[in-house]
Amino acid sequence: MRVTADREVCVGSGQxxxxxxxxxxxxxxxxxxxxQEHPDAAAAVRDAVSQCPTGALSLAE
Ligand code: SF4
Structure with a gap:
């Protein structure tokens, strides 16, 4: 799992x-x-990605 963030899209909500x-x-x-670009905490990261209000976070398997 690899997680990336688009800082231009992020609004800094902190969720x-x-x-x-x-x-x-x-x-x-x-x-x-x-x-951590390759995080261990898969479930928490998936929650964070899905709950980001702006869609700034992405996951690749
Ligand atoms: S939840 Fe999304 S908008 Fe909020 S700080 Fe994280 S990446 Fe930025």
């Missing part, structure tokens, strides 16, 4: 960081940063 704090972080610019 992904709440769901998977080891994988996502909203940085000082107010946009998401992926901390």
């Amino acid at each position: 992904c960081e709440l769901l998977a704090p080891d994988v996502f972080e909203v940085d000082d610019d107010g946009a998401v940063r992926v901390l």
Whole structure:
């Protein structure tokens, strides 16, 4: 599993960081940063991707 983020689309809501704090972080610019491109916490990451309000996160298997 590989996770990517489009920082141009992210609005910095922080939802992904709440769901998977080891994988996502909203940085000082107010946009998401992926901390683990190949995360272990698959279920939490899938939830974060599906619940992102702007569709900024993507998964590839
Ligand atoms: S949930 Fe989506 S919009 Fe919110 S911080 Fe994460 S990537 Fe950005």
